[in-house]
Amino acid sequence: MARKKALIIGINYFGTDHELQGCINDSTNVQEFLINDRDFSPSEHDMVIMSDSPENEGTPFYPTGANILAAINWLVTHNEPGDILWLSYSGHGSQVRNADGDRPTGFDDTICPVDFQENGQITSENLHRAIISPMNPACRLTILFDCCHSGSACELPYVYRPDAEGNVNMVDTIKQGIHLIQSAEELLEGGFSMSNLDDAKMLLGGATDFFHGLHHRRNQEVDEDGLVAEDFEEHWETEGKDVWMFSGCADDQTSADTSVAGAATGAMSWALMRTLRENPEQSYINILQSTREELAQNYSQIPQLSCSGRFDLDQVLVL
Structure with missing residues (x-):
């Protein structure tokens, strides 16, 4: 029987100038959804929850950069064919200048661990090498990134985005x-x-x-407020991995930290969980369209679906 494994990360950056309100709530909501709606086991053997809640400080569950990468390694290695994997991250996303000069925009997308000011951010290329490259190709990984500049967060080669009419374009x-x-x-x-x-x-x-x-x-100078999608130099499309990533916005957009029913939450996390609960048997393309419809009522951010290959988007979500 296929095993289900999940890594869920929520960072509020307590006591800093970068504090957010809803990211740990996002992780709780995702955890409840996976356990109650998708039959994931809450055992620490199968599900790891990372947050910067004070009780986690000094433990492997405190989301420093080193701890996040270690937890990712746990998630994507030593798996059997047919295993179902989940990774979600709610926190800050950003961009840093690309030191290698191999990005047309001049920037790499990043995520921000709780210790990013001291130890740096994790770039999209490093995320890909940590998450995607080591995977067993016979496993399926679903990723949710609810953060700013998240469109290319894992550098998956095929990116789909719904337009204002709900048509999905690649x-x-x-x-x-x-x-x-x-x-x-x-x-x-x-x-x-x-x-x-x-x-x-x-x-x-x-x-x-x-x-x-x-x-x-x-014709225009590219800066941190106006980046366009980039063409990755690496041939990620040849890896043959089975990865699907929902992200809260395009590379040049921010992802809203909002409130629903009086509780702080990330807009993308809320919209995706609502979409999946209302209709559990939707196809990937329908999920993307429905999430876009939910977000469009109040937010300008446009969700994206990125894939590691040319997959059939009409197939029903496997989770």
């Missing part, structure tokens, strides 16, 4: 993305054939938004 951030950028260059130079638009199906919010973003990339 940005393939590797070979197809490069091809589309080259085609767009030809369009801007006046030599583009409309037949090439067959390759441009499922772009970020449609072709208009894509070319607007391309114009921004070509």
Whole structure:
């Protein structure tokens, strides 16, 4: 019988200038959902909860960078084929300048452990190498990242985003993305054939938004408030892993820390849990559309679904 394992992280950054209100509540809500609705075991052998609650300080459950990476290693290694894995993170996401010069935007997306000011942030590339690369390809991992700049948090190569009408569009951030950028260059130079638009199906919010973003990339200085999606240099698409990640917003957006029924919560965590509880048998594409609909009532952030391969989004969520 397949084993289910979960790592749930919530960081409020108590007593700092960066304090948040709802992240630990998010972790509690996710924990209850997995146990009550998806038959995950609450045993510490199967489920690890990390938070910066005072009682966790000095223990392996306090979400320092080192502890988070150790817990991730526990989650993704020593698993059997068919095991179902869950990873969720609610806290601050940010961006740091890319030291290697191999990101078109010049920045890496990050998450912020509780000790990030002393020991640094964890970059998207390091997250991918820690989470995705060691995985047994016969396991399925579902990730929820409810933080700012989370669209590329694990550098999964295929990114899907719903537009205002709920249509889900794809940005393939590797070979197809490069091809589309080259085609767009030809369009801007006046030599583009409309037949090439067959390759441009499922772009970020449609072709208009894509070319607007391309114009921004070509002609405007990129800064921390206006980043565009990047094309990863690594060939992550060849790894053959089974990973699905729901993220609270695009790389250039913030993820709301809000209140529902008087309790602080992350908007994305609340919307996704509500969506999954109301209809447990939804497909991945339906979940993304429903979560977008929930968020659009009050928030501008646009949720994303990122995948490690070209998967069928019409299949029902496996969790």
